[in-house]
Amino acid sequence: MTERNDTVDVSIVMPCLNESRSLEVCITAAKDALREMSQRLGLTGEVVIADNGSTDGSQALAEQLGARVVNVDEKGYGAALRGGFLAAHGRYLVMGDADGSYEFRESVAMVEALTQGADLCIGSRFKGGIKPGAMPWKNRYIGNPVLTGILNLLFQSGVGDAHCGLRALTKDCFEQMGLTGAGMEFASEMVIKASLLRLRIAERPATLSPDLRDRAPHLRPWRDGWRHLRYLFMLSPTWLFAAPAILTGVTGATILGWASGMAIFRPGVVSAIGNYWVILAASMVSLSHIAAILAFASHFNGVRVGYRRNRPWVVGLTRWITLETMLLAGLALMVLGGAILAYVVLAWSTRHFGPTPLVLPAVVGTLCVTLGAQNVLGGFLLAIVSGNEARFAKQPAPTP
Secondary structure: OOOOOOOOOEEEEEEEOOOHHHHHHHHHHHHHHHHHHHHHHOOOEEEEEEEOOOOOOHHHHHHHOOOEEEEOOOOOHHHHHHHHHHHOOOOEEEEOOOOOOEOHHHHHHHHHHHHOOOOEEEEEHHHHOEOOOOOOHHHHHHHHHHHHHHHHHHHOOOOOOOOOOOEEEEHHHHHHHOOOOOOOOHHHHHHHHHHHOOOOEEEEEOOEOOOOOOOOOOOOHHHHHHHHHHHHHHOOHHHHHHHHHHHHHHHHHHHHHHHHHHHHHOHHHHHHHOHHHHHHHHHHHHHHHHHHHHHHHHHHHHHHHOOOOOOHHHHHHOOOOOHHHHHHHHHHHHHHHHHHHHHHHHHHHHOOOOOOOOOHHHHHHHHHHHHHHHHHHHHHHHHHHOOOOOOOOOOOOOOO
């Protein structure tokens, strides 16, 4: 829990790296926004400049203009904002770039949404307007819509512009989310974790103008777009692990089940299928099993860290699936697989160690041994990521 100053209600935080050219315009606009908040909402405020190592005198200029400067050593857009939020005194936090691209007066409506019960309020540039030259066409028509669409698909966030840099959130919301992103992916992380924690998200129009810089922006579209995309999947074990696990598991089990049935009732048919399909099916089942373990490991890690909530069906499932039951099931599978392989060797010896027309028994035996070993190792992995707990779905204690 960070220290607060009860005399401040709103902190407008700007990340800053060599922004002396535009800083005066931004701080003046932020102060105008705070005056409007005071008149309309009765809130007091401060301007916080989270400086990320400026060498152009931005720190001294900000202090002359009446802002409070916080030096953040860790580099990156997200790191600067996190440092500014941690040092902010207000119970309402506003973030906006220090390059003159956002109109801070539009944050008044966002803070008002917080006072009405929202935890996070995001600006929408598509509702507020994008002025000519303010956003490259590939960002406006490809990058932003695609990434926002994927984010909404994976996390059901329901936002129209997931990457707008003008936002407002409560200090409690910031503390609950436990944000860690250091780069531009910080914007996606905020929306994702708010959605996972089922916090209340609002949206208000925001206008994007061409920035006032005399240099290239820090944003790198392709690099930062990839960082956003990979972060979406890092925080979505359902789509990264569980969906492939279900697809490959059902497909592989269907092929193996059919081949096993044919081997018993119509041996000629299974020979026509070919051994390659049987081997492929077994590898799909094995891949499905390990992907399912990784999906649960990712989920339990998110619960332990605090940005996920355990679902009732997961809690119910882990009443039966614990470290001990996974170990017992794994050992049983390994014994079964060993017995099948022993039978294969015995049958092979009766044929004087000649060629075998059907690899299905050997594949099934090997698969059982593999699944058993994965179960044993996976059980310990789940216990470790759950905080060294044999029962995996133990909900963390609430933060005081």
